Amino acid sequence: MAIIEQPLRDTRTSTGAGHPEGADPSIVAWVERLALHATPDEVVWCDGSTPERARLIRQMVDAGTLEALDPELRPGSYLARSDPDDVARVESRTFICSAREEDAGPTNNWVPPSAMRETLHGLFRGAMRGRTMYVMPFAMGPVGGPLTRYGVQVTDSPYVVLSMGTMTRMGAEALAQIGPGTEWVKCAHTVGAPLAPGQADVPWPCNKTKYISHFPETREVWSYGSAYGGNAILAKKAFALRIASAIGQDEGWLAAHMLLLKVTNPRGRVFHVAAAFPSACGKTNFAMLQPTIPGWTVETLGDDIAWLAPGPDGRLRAINPEAGFFGVAPGTGRGTNPVAMDTLTHDVVFTNVARTDDGDVWWEGMTDEAPAHLTDWLGQDWTPASSTPAAHPNSRFTVAAAQCPTISDDWDDPAGVVVDAVIFGGRRATNVPLVAQARDWEHGVFMGATLASERTAAAEGTVGELRRDPLAMLPFCGVHMADHWKHWLEVGAKADAAGGAPAIFQVNWFRKGADGRFLWPGFGENIHALAWMLDRIEGRAEGTASPFGLIPAEGEIDHAAAGVDDATWAELFGLDKAALAAEADDAQAFLDSYGDKVPEPIREGLARMRADIDEL
């Protein structure tokens, strides 16, 4: 069709003419090629400025994509309702297109790069017709920092521009860092909803067909058909985890699905902790933990992604490559996460939460009692008698990290922070104890590699189903998972040789009793587990051996202070021999699915666990 091939009408920046001065020719050429192919009506280079943000918001309010919340109650804040079919990551439509299938591994959907390129070429042709193509240069990490990486995302979704502006350091400063020879990740995104001349737009354009495609070798992401979170904010899961895991493997560092926090104990000693929990399993909450034990303070560095790299002294240092939080709304309330509530008082974009009659937001768990009337995430009337949730279970807030009252003064230190402890955790109703310490780095990587968790609403699929989620990276690993384990072992061995790899722990806040209720109060009380871990590092706690590694010895955690009685405490560490044997069998089958690629220390970890279970 002629109209699809029509040339670009207008190329201008948000302030007027041409691409920004100094834009690297490699970016300009890529953008021009894409624009000629996707045929947007115009191309706008984003500078990341406040007026630009204000313009985008105004435009989205006019288009019905955003609803302004009451400026008295929630200043500068907006509500977006997505298409009901575009509410979460789509793992079945997420592809790793490495040159060789074996580099994607059994946990990823693989399509040969040539075939995927052909598919995408077809889909992107004319895909932006009737829309604006925005060009967003961005930095992952503090601009100019030694661990920082750069990317450029194009998108035809203003909602994605707004999100990228919060989640990354986006705009002119990032662009200025990309010069000849700077590696930058190409992130191409379209909602896949071209508009014919005169055709009316919808508030949340998207397409039933979705492709979230990654080319690890050439450091590219191509995303089609969705505007939702991890499918569309390509700096986040796509770049900072999937592409970065491939870059890290080449360069000797780790891209991890981890929050990052700083904790100071009553004696004034400071620790930095990185923790990997699968999606919707407590990272944001743990990063904002308000300790219930006097004398401890926790500060926040990041809530979702950490890059861990050997520093000049060989010890592992970490940065949070992001600049904002894309957090789960349901369950967030004054009682559970007051820090998040204080972060969300202004300048927030909420997606798929409910709206109150006075122009504020609400979601399940924000308050004990629901308001008498709401407009639900679908835009329908809702009352407490309604049978469906008012907010979508994967409804989210997007907010700047700098707005968090517990943000740490070193959160944007370009050199990163030395990591003292690494934690793996999942959502496990049974078997897995509240807290355990790995015997050493290798045992810790075994713990991480065999991590399992019940599925959540963060991705399509059956909520509650148990699945192995190695290193909490199952949906986010851009390389063969077993190669990734090997890489973890190698990075740890080097850090050990340089004077000490972080100690590794495993936690489980989600164990349930026979009545189906959580045994552990969680949230602020999680400090009890964290304090024990740091006591272990300081040599103030001994621990006692278990099949999971060292668990707290009698009296090392004051569980009564957490409101947990002796019987419940025993249940939190209960060892059911038959269930654990079945667990080990399941882990075995899982490892066997990787054949002979499983590194020996991981097999040994399981063999040791089996032997320990046999002795129970």
Ligand SMILES: Nc1nc2c(ncn2[C@@H]2O[C@H](COP(=O)(O)OP(=O)(O)OP(=O)(O)O)[C@@H](O)[C@H]2O)c(=O)[nH]1
């Ligand atoms: N019972 C219990 N629930 C928790 C705890 N921590 C978090 N949650 C709940 O788990 C859900 C997800 O928590 P988040 O902290 O948003 O999880 P996340 O890992 O940041 O999720 P993503 O942003 O999807 O990666 C929320 O509904 C929380 O209220 C805890 O310690 N105990």
Ligand SMILES: O=C([O-])CC(=O)C(=O)O
């Ligand atoms: O990526 C997303 O859509 C949301 C998120 O943080 C996750 O699922 O872990």
Ligand SMILES: [Mn+2]
């Ligand atoms: Mn989170």
